[in-house]
Amino acid sequence: MTALAEFTTLRVGGPAERLLRVSSTEELIDTVLAVWADGDEWLVLGGGSNLLVADDGFEGTVIKVETRGIRRLEAAPGRARIRVEAGEDWDALVAHTLEQGWAGLEPLSGIPGSTGASPVQNIGAYGAEVSASLVAIDFLDYDTGERMLLTAVDLELGYRTSALKRGRRGVVLAVEFDLADTGGLSTPIAYPQLATALGVSLGATVPLEDVRNAVLGLRSRKGMVLDPDDPDSVSAGSFFTNPIVPEAETRALPDDAPRWPVDPEPADLVLPLGEVPAPRVLPDPRVKLSAAWLIERAGIGRGFALPGSRAAISSKHTLALTNRGGASAAEIAELARFVQIRVFSEFGVHLEPEPNLVGLSL
Numbered sequence: 001m002t003a004l005a006e007f008t009t010l011r012v013g014g015p016a017e018r019l020l021r022v023s024s025t026e027e028l029i030d031t032v033l034a035v036w037a038d039g040d041e042w043l044v045l046g047g048g049s050n051l052l053v054a055d056d057g058f059e060g061t062v063i064k065v066e067t068r069g070i071r072r073l074e075a076a077p078g079r080a081r082i083r084v085e086a087g088e089d090w091d092a093l094v095a096h097t098l099e100q101g102w103a104g105l106e107p108l109s110g111i112p113g114s115t116g117a118s119p120v121q122n123i124g125a126y127g128a129e130v131s132a133s134l135v136a137i138d139f140l141d142y143d144t145g146e147r148m149l150l151t152a153v154d155l156e157l158g159y160r161t162s163a164l165k166r167g168r169r170g171v172v173l174a175v176e177f178d179l180a181d182t183g184g185l186s187t188p189i190a191y192p193q194l195a196t197a198l199g200v201s202l203g204a205t206v207p208l209e210d211v212r213n214a215v216l217g218l219r220s221r222k223g224m225v226l227d228p229d230d231p232d233s234v235s236a237g238s239f240f241t242n243p244i245v246p247e248a249e250t251r252a253l254p255d256d257a258p259r260w261p262v263d264p265e266p267a268d269l270v271l272p273l274g275e276v277p278a279p280r281v282l283p284d285p286r287v288k289l290s291a292a293w294l295i296e297r298a299g300i301g302r303g304f305a306l307p308g309s310r311a312a313i314s315s316k317h318t319l320a321l322t323n324r325g326g327a328s329a330a331e332i333a334e335l336a337r338f339v340q341i342r343v344f345s346e347f348g349v350h351l352e353p354e355p356n357l358v359g360l361s362l
């Protein structure tokens with residue numbers, strides 16, 4: 001039996017009953033359909049960079065997707081449309097698109113994992129999300145056993161979420177992207193810290209390679225690039241999402257708690273003269289809070305560990321929980337719960353874990 005710790009970036013996780021590695025899309029479809037027909041429990045595994053697997057492991061079949069291929073499709077002038085097989089390494093794909101002079105994915109440089117997982121939590125960083133470039137996915141649906149194209153709209157992509165993360169079961173076989181064939185210039189820079197690192201204003205366009213280098217530099221200073229020499233990168237990236245809460249719930253927070261409105265302004269209502277508008281029920285405004293700020297202000301700093309535990313907060317980034325060597329999944333989960341409880345008791349805000357939990361809950 002294979003320990004799943006070998007396949008996860010947190011390096012925790014007990015054995016899988018069965019682990020199948022598949023390297024062609026046809027084989028992936030046949031394998032998955034056979035596993036579904038058996039009625040076994042199943043889990044799709046990409047790069048294991050967004051998973052916390054229990055020490056007891058997984059009683060069922062793990063299907064590790066190792067399919068490869070990037071194909072250019074027909075597109076409008078000035079656009080590049082590509083189909084990428086699910087097992088392609090995400091960061092290698094980003095590097096490839098930049099070499100071709102295609103813009104869109106450059107702020108997402110350095111995110112570990114596979115392309116097939118990119119829609120699952122709508123990966124994002126530095127003012128960009130994959131939803132801005134994703135057109136559709138080639139999907140094998142668990143409920144029907146059918147292969148189908150799901151559009152970006154069908155996927156209901158949101159902040160670190162999608163229909164797939166919320167429970168629509170199946171396997172992403174490939175992802176289609178629409179990029180801008182700019183010949184080497186980036187999309188407008190949309191993140192203040194990235195603009196500062198590049199020495200440009202927000203909204204500027206710069207050479208694609210410059211964006212990639214700046215992003216990789218910023219990320220490695222936070223331990224957010226997988227690096228065998230950096231113990232802070234033995235993580236699942238950010239362990240908590242930034243909480244999105246009704247505005248009313250934030251009134252008791254300290255004034256200096258960072259917050260950003262998340263809902264667009266309601267559209268203006270245009271009515272023919274003389275017509276009386278029906279009363280409109282506007283949703284409660286919601287705001288996004290900084291999970292890192294809440295954790296730090298709850299008294300949990302970088303490098304924090306519970307006594308005797310081999311799990312610790314990264315020494316570079318409060319949001320990452322790391323395995324300092326030989327930690328168990330239970331130790332990671334214990335630290336995560338401690339952070340949740342501290343933040344909740346201090347601020348009344350619940351922190352949601354970002355990684356997918358297998359065989360345990362928080």
Ligand SMILES: Cc1cc2nc3c(=O)[nH]c(=O)nc-3n(C[C@H](O)[C@H](O)[C@H](O)COP(=O)(O)OP(=O)(O)OC[C@H]3O[C@@H](n4cnc5c(N)ncnc54)[C@H](O)[C@@H]3O)c2cc1C
Binds near residue numbers: 046117124225
């Ligand atoms: C150092 C570090 C930095 C990170 N930085 C970021 C960041 O900046 N932004 C961000 O959004 N994320 C970040 N992450 C999280 C992670 O890299 C992404 O979520 C990534 O997309 C996970 O890909 P994966 O192939 O490793 O998925 P896995 O961990 O293997 O799987 C994650 C989930 O997706 C499912 N899945 C995987 N492949 C498929 C498929 N083909 N079909 C259906 N379901 C599938 C799995 O079953 C599981 O539920 C970071 C992680 C690390 C370790």
